[in-house]
Amino acid sequence: MTQGPVLLSVRGLRKSFGATEVLRGIDLDVHERELVFIIGPSGSGKSTLLRCCNRLEEPSSGSIIVDGTDLMARGTDINLLRRRIGMVFQNFNLYPHMTALGNVMLALRRVLKKPRAEAEEIARAALARVGLADKAANYPTELSGGQQQRVAIARAVALDPKIMLFDEPTSALDPELVGSVLATMRELRESGMTMMVVSHEMGFARAAADRVLFMDQGEIIEQGPPTQIFEDPREARTRAFVQQINRH
Amino acid sequence: MNPASPAAAMTNWQAFLFTFFDAKTMATYAPKIAQGFLLTVELAILIVISGLALGLFLAVVRSFRIRPLNWLIVFAVDLFRALPPLVIIVFFYFGLPVVGLGFEGFTTTWLALTLVLAAFAEEIFWAGILAVPKGQWEAARSTGLGFLGTLGWVVLPQAIRMTIPPLTNRTIAITKGTALGSVVAVAEILSTAQSAMAESANPSPLTLGAIAYIILFVPVVIAGRWIETRFAWKR
Numbered sequence: 001m002t003q004g005p006v007l008l009s010v011r012g013l014r015k016s017f018g019a020t021e022v023l024r025g026i027d028l029d030v031h032e033r034e035l036v037f038i039i040g041p042s043g044s045g046k047s048t049l050l051r052c053c054n055r056l057e058e059p060s061s062g063s064i065i066v067d068g069t070d071l072m073a074r075g076t077d078i079n080l081l082r083r084r085i086g087m088v089f090q091n092f093n094l095y096p097h098m099t100a101l102g103n104v105m106l107a108l109r110r111v112l113k114k115p116r117a118e119a120e121e122i123a124r125a126a127l128a129r130v131g132l133a134d135k136a137a138n139y140p141t142e143l144s145g146g147q148q149q150r151v152a153i154a155r156a157v158a159l160d161p162k163i164m165l166f167d168e169p170t171s172a173l174d175p176e177l178v179g180s181v182l183a184t185m186r187e188l189r190e191s192g193m194t195m196m197v198v199s200h201e202m203g204f205a206r207a208a209a210d211r212v213l214f215m216d217q218g219e220i221i222e223q224g225p226p227t228q229i230f231e232d233p234r235e236a237r238t239r240a241f242v243q244q245i246n247r248h
Numbered sequence: 249m250n251p252a253s254p255a256a257a258m259t260n261w262q263a264f265l266f267t268f269f270d271a272k273t274m275a276t277y278a279p280k281i282a283q284g285f286l287l288t289v290e291l292a293i294l295i296v297i298s299g300l301a302l303g304l305f306l307a308v309v310r311s312f313r314i315r316p317l318n319w320l321i322v323f324a325v326d327l328f329r330a331l332p333p334l335v336i337i338v339f340f341y342f343g344l345p346v347v348g349l350g351f352e353g354f355t356t357t358w359l360a361l362t363l364v365l366a367a368f369a370e371e372i373f374w375a376g377i378l379a380v381p382k383g384q385w386e387a388a389r390s391t392g393l394g395f396l397g398t399l400g401w402v403v404l405p406q407a408i409r410m411t412i413p414p415l416t417n418r419t420i421a422i423t424k425g426t427a428l429g430s431v432v433a434v435a436e437i438l439s440t441a442q443s444a445m446a447e448s449a450n451p452s453p454l455t456l457g458a459i460a461y462i463i464l465f466v467p468v469v470i471a472g473r474w475i476e477t478r479f480a481w482k483r
């Protein structure tokens with residue numbers, strides 16, 4: 001794998017909800033142009049880890065540095081930093097009162113303060129990139145789940161982020177719609193986007209991931225290239241999980 | 249007299265017509281009631297604009313979740329929802345002059361009903377804001393949009409759409425409430441109809457008043473339905 005400079009650096013990250021510690025000391029470096037794929041049982045803290053990386057969740061302790069900026073430092077303008085961190089959610093979370101184009105344009109207009117014409121141009125290009133140029137005028141309810149998720153990807157990509165976080169992007173989709181979203185993610189990856197992906201799509205991981213992390217109970221248990229993690233895991237817990245996933 | 253005879257029935261019918269639909273009385277007092285109608289419209293429009301605006305403002309303030317401020321808002325909202333509007337009007341009309349804040353009946357009614365509508369509207373807007381899924385906030389915030397930007401561009405447009413039916417009901421209710429102004433000498437529909445009835449010793453002006461209220465409410469109901477369909481989107 002090509003090892004660029006470190007883009008995301010997580011050190012000693014802990015997160016508790018009340019008395020339960022959900023992340024128990026995470027150390028992780030994601031390099032530029034790298035695709036890190038995260039697997040692990042439900043409740044192991046995968047979403048919480050991603051959400052800490054753009055401070056949708058407030059870490060309890062530890063440090064997170066994104067593109068040279070300390071996410072937790074007092075002086076950090078979190079809104080400024082978030083422009084550089086794209087996020088794609090399991091449930092798409094498109095704005096239902098706006099068209100696909102409106103969804104993509106909102107942050108271009110109101111965050112990056114682009115003039116309307118320029119914002120529209122960028123948004124249309126982003127929609128074209130995810131194969132939805134012809135759906136610009138459609139509202140989310142008029143789109144399939146797969147199309148909605150691609151609009152959500154376009155919404156994040158349009159801001160030209162340095163890194164993109166995907167939290168189970170295909171889990172809410174009917175099986176026949178998964179492929180189109182994965183293809184879009186492949187295209188992004190090939191264009192050099194740095195990505196952190198939580199997913200159960202092992203086929204995608206084999207084909208596109210540089211590194212697979214296995215998480216359990218708030219810790220990274222094991223990590224390595226996809227072939228190693230899927231075919232020859234060192235840890236018993238990883239093996240049990242991979243077997244269970246493969247059965248499905 | 250035999251009540252079953254046709255002549256007696258006619259008499260009753262004519263008595264009924266004379267009581268509620270006496271053309272002469274109606275013609276005499278129609279201009280006065282028309283004036284009352286215009287005043288009611290003016291009062292209602294002012295109340296609806298200021299009440300909804302204040303209610304929305306309070307709901308937005310509440311969304312900042314500043315504890316002491318929210319306690320204050322919740323207390324005031326509960327108070328103005330609990331008290332009968334008539335009590336508030338009378339209290340303001342006779343109570344405020346004591347502290348040097350005397351207003352005439354029109355202003356008093358406007359103020360009291362504005363606060364009542366604002367209280368109900370705040371609760372409705374707030375429920376709407378809470379009903380917008382958390383994922384909407386997160387998606388917008390993840391693009392770098394700030395709290396107010398997210399509220400204004402993403403959450404409120406959805407919240408307000410959800411609240412149009414209950415807000416329409418409240419708007420109709422508060423418009424009916426303008427009749428309460430009659431107790432503090434506001435010459436709105438009910439008040440003009442009542443004094444016309446007293447003067448003419450005939451209830452027909454009340455019929456005119458009822459017609460005036462119908463003329464007032466038909467457009468409100470139609471507008472509410474139109475807004476509902478206009479801003480609805482498939483879920």
Ligand SMILES: Nc1ncnc2c1ncn2[C@@H]1O[C@H](COP(=O)(O)OP(=O)(O)O)[C@@H](O)[C@H]1O
Pocket residue numbers: 017022040041042043044045046047048049
């Ligand atoms: N907002 C929250 N409040 C309380 N507990 C939470 C919250 N979010 C997540 N958790 C808990 O944290 C644990 C990890 O959750 P999550 O990161 O969503 O796991 P995963 O994405 O791996 O399924 C779970 O036990 C979950 O119940």
Ligand SMILES: [Mg+2]
Pocket residue numbers: 046047048167168
């Ligand atoms: Mg999750």
